[in-house]
Amino acid sequence: MVEGVQPSQAxxxxxxxxxxxxxxxxxxVDHVTSRWGAWVLIALRGDGLRFFELRESxxxxxxxMLAQTLRGLVQDGLVWRKVEPTTPPQVTYGLTEFGQDVSEPLTELLDRVTRRMSARSAA
Structure with a gap:
């Protein structure tokens, strides 16, 4: 690889x-590690959620910020977006296979932090 040149495809x-x-x-990586990106990916680990359900969670x-975060994650292929043709439109979001793969270590990280915090407060 020529120094200073990034190949377009790995x-x-x-x-x-x-x-x-x-x-x-x-x-x-910037979208995943943004202030809200990791939380969105963790929140969507279960079933798909509608926009307001996601915002409440x-x-x-x-x-x-939620709309902006979701837009980036959809463009990156981490999150899918489904629009139901109702009035008003119902929009549901969920994780793609890529999103599931990326969210797994984030969920594990959150679990480790909360376990460690629980142990610290018990001591």
Whole structure:
């Protein structure tokens, strides 16, 4: 690889260089690790949720930030979006296979933190 040039597609068996500013995976990592991205992915680990159900499950997120976060995660292929042609339209979100794969370690991280916090408060 020429220094300073990021390949547009990862060659089989090779990984993207996420530390390079032109790396396509970097944007996905930015969305996943954004203030609300991880919470959205964890909240969607079960069944699909409608927008307001998702907003109610993630306390503190505004409609604007949730919509912006979901837009990025849908574009990245982590979240699917289904619109029902009703009045008003019902929009449901859920995790794609890629989203399930990415959310698994986030859920594990959350579980580890809460277990450790429980142990600390008991001591």
């Amino acid at each position: 060659e089989e068996g090779k990984r993207y260089d996420v530390f390079h500013t032109d790396c396509p995976a970097r944007g996905v 993630i306390q503190g997120v505004s409609e604007k």
